[in-house]
Amino acid sequence: KSLGNIVQPWDVLNVHGADALRWYLYTDTPPGQERRFSSDLVGDVIRSFTLTLWNVYSFFVTYANLDKPQALTVTAPTNDLDRWLLSELNVLVRDVTQAYENYDVLNATRPVEKFVEQLSTWYVRRSRRRFWKNDSGADKQAAYSTLYTALTTVAKLIAPAMPFLAEELYQNLVRAVDGTAPESVHLAEWPQAMEEFIDESLNREMQLIMRLVSLGHSARQKANRKVRQPLASAAFSVSTPAERKAISTYADVISDELNVKQVRLLDASTEALTHTVKPLPKQLGQKYGNKYPAIQKAILAMNAEEIAKTFHSGGTLVVTANDETFNIISEEVEVKAMAKEGFAVAEEGAYVAALVTDLTPELVQEGLAREFVRRVQDLRKAAELDVADRIEMFIEASAGLRSAIEAHKDYITSETLTSKLSFATPPERSSVVEDEFDGEKLKVGLIKA
Known part of the structure; x- marks a missing residue:
């Protein structure tokens, strides 16, 4: 402390909060081991975990407030994504519970991080269209109930380590819709793994x-x-x-x-690639001395594809040189893949x-249409439109882009919730963006329909 080379705890707490500090301490290294520590490392918790979880929660709340789903209790899922998420969720409950009972702090926390990452980057991203549907059919309701179950369960699993975030999630997701639920996540029943959902x-x-x-x-x-x-x-x-x-x-x-x-x-x-192999003189020379030249010659005489297959399967390459047999490991030979x-x-x-x-020209056109949709979606956000607002769109575009838009008009209007699409100068009251991409020029304007 007298040297001034410490991190003041209150500085970290004031910037990042107690939950982030706790989570960093619980997930970085096993208790009792030395660890690096800085305010920036604690901040990484927020960027890599807390914000990811909060974004998933915000996604659910945004669409739930629009659709007001009624049935949030999970039944036997039929959608493969729902089945997978509920299976992984119940594995998580089982494993985290066991870790807490065994005072295994790393395995009580790190698996939650992995689950939340996959929840965000796989389940939510692959399920977005199910939430975007205009109808309130069984598939949409199943998506809501599955995501709700995942979020409320994660809130309970992180409660011992991140009590404040867990409480915020619980109050907004559970208490806000069920006044008879326990007053706090810390008074709620601990989740129980449902083995029938695990696959x-x-x-x-x-x-x-x-x-x-x-x-x-x-x-x-x-x-x-x-x-x-x-x-x-x-x-x-x-x-x-x-x-x-x-x-x-x-x-x-x-x-x-x-x-x-x-x-x-x-x-x-x-069919798509070939391999080349190069015996590494530093590793093999240090290990085998003057036998290296013969070993090198023997390896280079072998089939490179078979060598690559052996190493990729985790095996050891058996090499015969000067009537001796040598077991060569993958770290001693460089294998390079070359795409055809x-x-x-x-x-x-x-x-x-x-x-x-x-x-092909058709693929290029479709790519232009997708790039166009991204720019319209960004313009919707800049215009602060609600996710459910429909729009009228006005377009001035170069010939190639116009052709792509015309060819994929149905896709574009569906993705951007466009009621009317016109190739015309945007009116003064519209939100407008101009851009150039892939050699094409664009000016697009939109107004709320």
Whole structure:
């Protein structure tokens, strides 16, 4: 303290709050171990966890206030996303409860972070259209009840570690609609895992799909193709028959996530990429000394694809040189993947995602239409329109963009809640934006219908 190199606790509390400080201390390292500490590290809790959870809560409240759903009790789900989320939620309850009973602070908190991340980036994002529907059918009600159950359960699970945030969520989600509920989240019953909702096979399948989608996005980035630009196809190589079946089962999910027209299996991983191998002299030379040249020659004489397959499956490469056998590990050989022409490829172990990057005129037009929709949605926000407000739209656009808008008019009007679309100069009272993208020029104005 006398050296002035400490972090004043009250400075952290005043900036970030007690909940963020507690959560950082509970999730960073096991109790009793040394840890780095700074106000910025505590702030990361808010950016990476608290705001994510609050944004999911805000999404639910925004649409619930519009639709006023009545039935928020979960019944047997039929939608795959609902089934998956409820399965993961009950696994979370089971595991967090066990961790608290065993005084395992890391496993009582870190799994909640992972669940909230997937709740936001997978469930809510993939379910948005269900909340946007104009009708109040069974599917929309199921989405509301599933998300409500997840939020109220998470509020109870974080209550010991983040009492203030948990209380805020509980009061707004539970007490505001049920005056007979316990007065505080800290007086409510602890959640009980419902084993009938847990489907470990479904959980594994969805984790696989999320992993493949992530690889697909990595491949798209390598090709410098925008997410809104549709591509012709995505093909995958996986390990087991069960994983190949999962790709077929969830092809529509993968297609939607990656914005591709077709999803299929690679005939072989070599259809889209090849591998090169390079024995690493520093590692192998230090380990084997003057035997290294013979080992290097033997490795380079082997089939590079077989070497890559061995290392990707977690195996050890058996090499014979000068009548001796050596077990070579993956850290001793550099394996590089090279995408074949027309493909963008990302690889992780035995998993390969390959996107066809060639663009047809029809795909380019659809990409322009999607870029146009994004700009209209941003303009809606800037005009402070309600999410349910319908609009009239006025457009001045260059020839290529106008053609794309005309070809995808139904998609555009549906996505932007447009009652009337006109190619005309925006009136003075309209909210207007001008932009240039992909070699096209745009001026669009909108007014509330």
